[in-house]
Amino acid sequence: MEGGGARVSPMACGARRHKALAPWRFQSAFVRRETNPGVVFDGDLCGSETLQMSCDTAAGGGLSDSLSHGGGVDGELEVPACDGDNEVPKGCGGGGGVGGDCGLDGVDGDLVAKEGDLAAKEGDSLPKDCGIHEGLENNGITAEPLGAKPSNLPGLNCNADAEQSNFVGKDCNLEGSRTGDDAESNFVGKDCKLEGFRTGVPGLRKGRKAVAPWRFQTGYKPKWAQDSLSGNRSGETEESALTVRDGSSKRAPVMASNRPHLKGSASGGQRSLKVQKGTGPAPKKMKVDKDDHRISLVRENVLTKLREFRIIYKKLLEEEEVKCRGKGHGVRPDIAAFDIFRERFSADKYDMRYDGSIPGVRIGDVFNSVMELSVVGIHRAQSLLVDHIKKKDGTCLAVSVVSYAQPYAFDSLDVLLHVGSVAATCDQKLEGADMALQESMDTDTPVRLIHALVTELGDDCRPKQLTTYVYGGLYLVEKFHREKTAGGQYVNTFHLRRMEGQKQIGIQVLKTKKPESFDGTFTVDISGGLEKVSVSAINSISNEYLMAFRYISQIQYPLKYRPDPPSGCDCVGGCSVSQKCACLVKNGGEFPYNDIGENKEERPLIYECGPSCKCPPTCHNRVSQHGIKFRLQVFKTNSMGWGVRTLDFIPSGSFVCEYIGELLKDEEAQKRNNDEYLFGIGKNYHDVPRWKAWIEIIPSLQNGPSEDDENGFVFDALNQGNFARFINHSCTPNLYPQNVLHDHDNISMPHIMFFAYEDLPPLKELSYDYNYEIDKVHDSDGNIKMKPCFCGSTECTGRLY
């Protein structure tokens, strides 16, 4: 129901949903009914149990505690194989996560020590009071340089794409200022909070364009889709994303390309290494605003990513710990949980590494574990202190170093010493991480420095250590020594000098850094196993869980409307044009899908092969009937309630999901109090200008339901349905609903299958056009109802209806 007991018209909503539903007839014809503001849903909530999760502990703080036994770089550590691999040693003990115990790079003891311990004190002194905030900062821009250096190093994969995807996917998420008017209320399911309608109608921006416009003409590629394909869809968000990629090369002043070359030497001169500020004329005001916006979007993306990781990881860790307790020894629960996270819930599976600062990560940011360093991309070699990338010529370049030098041991962070591998014999050469560090030194490539801070917890009986990680900024490898130990081994020591011009971080501040604490909610699979690919739900904004509804993954036809099974084709080995396939004829002589199962073009109706066909399940005319194949996630948006986003890349034309709900007659739908999840079906075949050519060749459309047929059907996903009920509206949608028949031939009740209009990167919010007609939705008094649209598109008309 609308906030404040507003009245809704089920049919108005149902009719709007399908693009070519001639919605005007329905929207104007129905008077809104009074809704019952106090209605409590107590129906068959089989999904409610699965949808609930206890949220008794904080994710952030609790997480760090849980990680203290294993989050650090500890246990058996390997000499880097110089291949960029990120293997976590499974046999790691539950140590303190401290470098002191680990054999990383073959070195014992603290790997990074104060310069003064081995050499004369040097470096610039730091200002005593540096304004570092606790935890991750949410707003504003720091003076730190922006932009990872792009992969101009041969053979390197730049992460810019991943970053771009992430924050492009959140464009609706970032309408932070609008969340204020979300008066979230609705009925309450068993143990559930739910959200729904909004009160208040902000000023309308502009009139809505006509329904069923050019955008839906066959073969026409709308401008925004073209832009998107060329990597520049529209608006600041998209441009911002691009700028991240491009800007990283233009704006990576930290890179040493024009710094004096620094060779390894024992001299240890007091050199100033500056982070260069951008040169050239000052940008115009507009540009600055855009940049500010972009920077905060990128930052927001990093924060969201980290928050979401903490929420999911906490949940998985709890489960893994329970399993481990049952089984005794086995894989460390934190590692198991992280593996599950990466496999099932991470959109960034590829572990790309890159050099320079990471867009959105700020000096002073605090992390709970090496896994979190990996999630945001500042250090991806979880078991190693030095992370590196491999160049095309086979050489490795160090890009980040985790330093276990504890702040109490020194008074300046300007110069740190990293002790590398201990060579087993006198003859052994510089290798692995050491060689990568030397290469960074030779090429003046800055490395990211992460301080690992160890706190002793527990007591004598149960000693425990908590390690937190603080990003310290960019350092240059200034020089290195090889020193022979008493045992005849060589120790490689590297001097790292902090680059100037970066935000300062004081030792005192470093000591007091604490990770952010955050709750949020996470459900591993809202379908309870009914979907082939699990559909998780995450809320990183509040502690609400999804509202209760009964999850169904297939349309359940009421007995009275149950359609007859369709006639089938006789293509034993698979359907083809040459076999004169009966389904081909039903489709107007052309199969709808290409060889890889993509819909060639939007059409009024698709006949897939069905249960009576003799072709196998692998027939290329069976696509959407097989269910979802991409990983998708329900997530809480900032301004539109829950939404659905991708976790995988989805190519244009791919089947994404079906809209599933209760099948109702139009008149039954009108009696429903809540119209939020209605989807009108089976009435769009006679949009002649749009489908003329198809109507002429698809036999069933020549005498299908008439345009005036009022006895159509509606899906209502309010009480039962699948995750598609959470897909929001956008004025520039990336999905289109396609009528498909496969298990029956009744064109009045087609399946509504969503296909991708365009290539969808991971973390992109899914959307379709709800197809409301503006000013055609009325309340019971006949007043026009208005609802603002928060889709965030540059083409947004400002109103949902």
Ligand SMILES: C[S@@+](CC[C@H](N)C(=O)[O-])C[C@H]1O[C@@H](n2cnc3c(N)ncnc32)[C@H](O)[C@@H]1O
């Ligand atoms: C089918 S539901 C979509 C899922 C919904 N967001 C939820 O949390 O359950 C439709 C409702 O979502 C909200 N919604 C969807 N798209 C929107 C948009 N572009 N702007 C504002 N609200 C939107 C409206 O409240 C709408 O009535």
